[in-house]
Amino acid sequence: MIANKVKTYLEGSGSEIPKERMDVALGLMEHSLRRNLGDNSAERGGRKVRMPRPSGTWACGREMVFKSLALNGEPYGWRSRLTFTHGDITEAMGVMLYRQALDSTGESKILLSPADNGEQLELDVEFDPSVWGVEGEKFRLKGHMDMTLDVHGHGESVVDWKALSVYSFNDVQAAAGDSDHPWWAKEAGGYVAQVRWYMMMLRLSGRGDGKWGAIVAVNKNTGHLAEAVIPYDHDAEVALIRKAVYTARMIAEASERRAIVLQDSGDGDEATDIVLAEWVREFVPRAKFTKNMVVQRGTVMRPDGTKGKCFELDTSRAADPEAFRCSYCDFTELCYDGFSVVALAKPVYRTNGI
Numbered sequence: 487m488i489a490n491k492v493k494t495y496l497e498g499s500g501s502e503i504p505k506e507r508m509d510v511a512l513g514l515m516e517h518s519l520r521r522n523l524g525d526n527s528a529e530r531g532g533r534k535v536r537m538p539r540p541s542g543t544w545a546c547g548r549e550m551v552f553k554s555l556a557l558n559g560e561p562y563g564w565r566s567r568l569t570f571t572h573g574d575i576t577e578a579m580g581v582m583l584y585r586q587a588l589d590s591t592g593e594s595k596i597l598l599s600p601a602d603n604g605e606q607l608e609l610d611v612e613f614d615p616s617v618w619g620v621e622g623e624k625f626r627l628k629g630h631m632d633m634t635l636d637v638h639g640h641g642e643s644v645v646d647w648k649a650l651s652v653y654s655f656n657d658v659q660a661a662a663g664d665s666d667h668p669w670w671a672k673e674a675g676g677y678v679a680q681v682r683w684y685m686m687m688l689r690l691s692g693r694g695d696g697k698w699g700a701i702v703a704v705n706k707n708t709g710h711l712a713e714a715v716i717p718y719d720h721d722a723e724v725a726l727i728r729k730a731v732y733t734a735r736m737i738a739e740a741s742e743r744r745a746i747v748l749q750d751s752g753d754g755d756e757a758t759d760i761v762l763a764e765w766v767r768e769f770v771p772r773a774k775f776t777k778n779m780v781v782q783r784g785t786v787m788r789p790d791g792t793k794g795k796c797f798e799l800d801t802s803r804a805a806d807p808e809a810f811r812c813s814y815c816d817f818t819e820l821c822y823d824g825f826s827v828v829a830l831a832k833p834v835y836r837t838n839g840i
């Protein structure tokens with residue numbers, strides 16, 4: 487649907503990119519470079535405690551609470567800032583390419599957002615859990631969508647662009663034609679969750695029927711494209727609503743906790759962060775996929791540069807297909823107190839000794 491049209495367009499000779507369209511793509515890239523790689527202090531939003539976004543880490547409630555508290559003093563860690571930049575550039579390129587492809591087939595009208603001037607659809611929607619038969623307080627989610635389309639005349643459906651490693655890309659490609667592929671379970675709290683939230687938001691705001699959404703993946707190494715259509719799934723929506731109700735409650739408690747802690751120290755103060763991190767560790771369990779540490783035998787590099795035995799987090803696929811999430815999490819060092827990152831070929835978390 488999307489990937490094939492883009493491929494067909496690129497296989498031909500292409501067509502002139504209108505200046506306004508090029509300016510929009512460059513503007514998006516510039517915005518991302520400034521926001522992610524420049525001064526992002528405005529993103530801290532006064533370190534307010536807030537509900538996660540649909541693009542949050544729904545696979546791990548603990549990470550969402552750490553993030554909502556803006557612990558570490560930064561909303562995003564340094565690796566996230568680089569990763570988000572890659573993602574934004576892929577999105578800007580993808581939307582522009584798809585517009586070019588639609589022009590060539592005379593279907594430009596199906597692309598509803600972003601508008602020609604680059605303005606993306608942003609929604610702020612109230613969720614009533616009772617609609618899904620779930621007990622709990624109402625909550626709000628806010629998010630903006632990479633792209634929305636009206637392909638079948640049923641209103642807007644969401645499309646999310648992703649720049650992926652070979653491994654993740656292969657999973658999307660395989661899962662696209664196999665509803666039993668483990669990717670669907672693995673991403674139920676990740677990419678698929680994000681699209682499902684958007685599908686619900688479009689439905690609740692009356693803009694679309696929320697019956698499908700899609701992920702278009704770009705292989706960062708080979709340039710291949712793949713597309714997975716996310717179908718409506720009532721049970722999957724209920725699972726997300728339950729998680730959001732729990733997360734909203736923890737975040738409300740975190741907010742109260744922060745107010746108490748702030749009486750003793752300043753906002754952004756390291757002591758405040760340590761107290762709050764202890765509180766999160768006590769009340770929000772680690773995600774099921776997390777594994778206990780393994781003891782390294784022999785001589786390995788420790789975080790302080792010495793060599794010897796130490797504990798290491800097992801974030802391998804062998805440990806659990808989802809265990810990798812901890813190595814990409816900005817809060818690993820808070821979550822596993824005493825562990826620090828060791829810069830090898832990939833992020834490895836070790837202690838200084840045992």
Ligand code: SF4
Nearest residue numbers: 546549812815818821
């Ligand atoms: S380190 Fe792992 S378990 Fe801890 S918050 Fe991050 S993703 Fe969750």
